[in-house]
Amino acid sequence: MAYRPRLAAGARILPSEITPKEVYFNRRALMAGAAGVAAMTLLPDAAVAALETTPSPFSTDETPTPLEAVTAYNNFYEFGVGKDEPARYAEALTTDPWSVAVDGLVARPATFALEDIVPKVQEERIYRLRCVEGWSMVIPWVGFPLSDLLARVEPLGSARYVAFETLERPDEMRGQRGFFQALDWPYTEGLRLDEALHPLTILATGLYGEPLPNQNGAPLRLVVPWKYGFKSIKSIVRISLTEEQPPTSWSRQAPREYGFYANVNPDVSHPRWSQEKERRVGPGLIAAYQPTLMFNGYEEDVAHLYAGMDLKANY
Amino acid sequence: MAATARTVVEALNGALKRVPVLPLYFVALAPGAWLFLAALTGRLGFEPMKALEQGLGLWALRFMIATLAATPLLDWTGLRLVRFRRMLGLTAFYYALAHLATYLALDQQFGWSFILADLAKRPYIIIGMAAFAALVPLALTSTDAMVRRLGAAAWRKLHRLAYPAAAMMALHYLLLVKSWTAEPLAYAAIVVVLLALRLVPRRAPRRAAGRVAAQQA
Numbered sequence: 001m002a003y004r005p006r007l008a009a010g011a012r013i014l015p016s017e018i019t020p021k022e023v024y025f026n027r028r029a030l031m032a033g034a035a036g037v038a039a040m041t042l043l044p045d046a047a048v049a050a051l052e053t054t055p056s057p058f059s060t061d062e063t064p065t066p067l068e069a070v071t072a073y074n075n076f077y078e079f080g081v082g083k084d085e086p087a088r089y090a091e092a093l094t095t096d097p098w099s100v101a102v103d104g105l106v107a108r109p110a111t112f113a114l115e116d117i118v119p120k121v122q123e124e125r126i127y128r129l130r131c132v133e134g135w136s137m138v139i140p141w142v143g144f145p146l147s148d149l150l151a152r153v154e155p156l157g158s159a160r161y162v163a164f165e166t167l168e169r170p171d172e173m174r175g176q177r178g179f180f181q182a183l184d185w186p187y188t189e190g191l192r193l194d195e196a197l198h199p200l201t202i203l204a205t206g207l208y209g210e211p212l213p214n215q216n217g218a219p220l221r222l223v224v225p226w227k228y229g230f231k232s233i234k235s236i237v238r239i240s241l242t243e244e245q246p247p248t249s250w251s252r253q254a255p256r257e258y259g260f261y262a263n264v265n266p267d268v269s270h271p272r273w274s275q276e277k278e279r280r281v282g283p284g285l286i287a288a289y290q291p292t293l294m295f296n297g298y299e300e301d302v303a304h305l306y307a308g309m310d311l312k313a314n315y
Numbered sequence: 316m317a318a319t320a321r322t323v324v325e326a327l328n329g330a331l332k333r334v335p336v337l338p339l340y341f342v343a344l345a346p347g348a349w350l351f352l353a354a355l356t357g358r359l360g361f362e363p364m365k366a367l368e369q370g371l372g373l374w375a376l377r378f379m380i381a382t383l384a385a386t387p388l389l390d391w392t393g394l395r396l397v398r399f400r401r402m403l404g405l406t407a408f409y410y411a412l413a414h415l416a417t418y419l420a421l422d423q424q425f426g427w428s429f430i431l432a433d434l435a436k437r438p439y440i441i442i443g444m445a446a447f448a449a450l451v452p453l454a455l456t457s458t459d460a461m462v463r464r465l466g467a468a469a470w471r472k473l474h475r476l477a478y479p480a481a482a483m484m485a486l487h488y489l490l491l492v493k494s495w496t497a498e499p500l501a502y503a504a505i506v507v508v509l510l511a512l513r514l515v516p517r518r519a520p521r522r523a524a525g526r527v528a529a530q531q532a
Contacts, residue, residue, distance in 0.1 A: 068361075069361040072360065072361060073360065073361040073362065081496050081497075083360065083361075083362070084360060132493070133493060135362060180496075180497040182494060182495075182496055183494070250494075253494055254494060269436075272437060272438065272439060272490060272491070273437060273439075273491075274429070274432065274433070274436075274437070276429075277429075279362065279364075279365075281361050281362055282361065283357050283361060283363065284363070285354050285355060285363045285364055285367070285421065286364070286421065286424075287362070287364045287365075287421065287422070287424070289424070
């Protein structure tokens with residue numbers, strides 16, 4: 001592959017050196033305090049198994065957003081539209097056992113148990129996350145390249161897109177029940193095959209060195225750091241390779257506002273608000289703004305995927 | 316049943332007559348004070364500025380709805396809230412002012428180029444600003460002296476600005492959420508109903524009571 005990773009200064013720093021220490025300490029306090037994870041506090045500390053990871057040259061050297069914010073401020077409409085609702089209600093989700101069907105235009109379709117697709121040693125990828133709503137975070141994900149999984153099922157030559165699907169389980173996902181539902185379920189997303197095979201595109205199983213909290217998309221989610229957050233679909237149960245561009249949840253909901261590509265782009269406004277800047281999520285009342293970067297700062301890595309393409313038309 | 320309802324309304328009206336208006340300003344502004352303190356002390360989550368801004372805007376809309384409810388409540392139930400209408404309307408204005416100040420100072424941090432660009436391009440900002448602009452003359456002419464100076468007819472005509480202001484406030488809220496969600500739709504529906512009731516021929520309280528009695532028979 002012609003792709004060469006960009007080795008930014010400080011990119012090889014160890015995760016333990018990057019992650020603010022107080023954040024790791026606070027995690028224990030947070031766990032003990034949160035009723036939702038009461039069960040975990042009954043287990044010995046060793047049972048909250050830290051995931052085995054290696055650092056990645058793709059990581060940013062920006063300071064990660066505190067764990068409390070990453071796990072308390074979420075969009076996961078399956079558990080409600082409020083930012084605090086996923087953290088309150090996602091504990092109801094059963095993530096073990098979990099299986100993922102990988103099918104469609106592949107030579108070897110299969111339904112995998114989660115443990116059969118997650119490598120023993122994963123990578124820590126510290127990525128920027130930019131939400132289409134105008135806020136951003138820096139998150140130390142734990143995961144592995146999506147291309148590794150796709151290689152195992154051997155995509156056919158006719159495959160041009162990859163479609164993803166989130167679990168639909170109203171019994172456990174309260175946002176999927178009741179009179180007023182924010183989206184059509186199941187949530188679906190999609191990538192072009194070359195986007196899916198790009199080395200920045202990962203399937204994440206953890207953050208801050210530990211398994212994903214349910215509100216962050218446990219047990220397996222996509223992370224595509226150069227696209228708006230809604231592309232990074234959570235709690236994946238199906239991955240299908242297709243010839244046609246698959247329908248995606250937000251573009252079905254509001255096609256004029258949310259496109260298939262959804263690349264982070266400060267020059268292409270959302271029809272109702274500007275995308276020129278972003279607020280780094282944090283506890284201070286004085287919001288920390290910074291300019292939004294083309295492809296969320298991954299321009300060198302991904303711009304070639306869209307060479308010659310009108311990014312205003314393909315928003 | 317209707318007789319009971321009428322007794323309840325009369326009892327309420329009797330009790331409301333004895334409620335002093337001035338202390339109610341403090342009650343009405345308490346949620347805003349709480350929001351501000353909570354934002355300062357880190358109890359509004361991880362985007363406290365947004366939570367404060369949205370909270371103040373929502374209270375403006377709620378008090379606007381309460382203001383608009385006074386007349387239909389009198390017409391249809393005989394409940395006399397009209398004495399509190401100035402307090403409710405002024406409170407809506409104070410919340411709108413605090414909401415706008417939060418937007419200018421904390422959200423945009425006085426970035427005038429962004430603010431002007433927003434004002435030129437973003438429908439929800441344009442509509443929000445227009446709603447605020449409509450509330451300003453209403454607040455300025457809210458005193459008894461201004462009613463006398465303008466004359467009751469002109470004053471009443473001017474204060475019909477409250478209708479488009481309320482509609483724009485609800486629309487402003489609808490336009491800034493990512494998708495159709497229940498809460499802004501519910502507020503918009505309430506505003507539509509309160510405005511639509513004004514198109515229905517008015518009934519004097521006595522007649523309304525008679526109508527209820529007739530229905531019961």
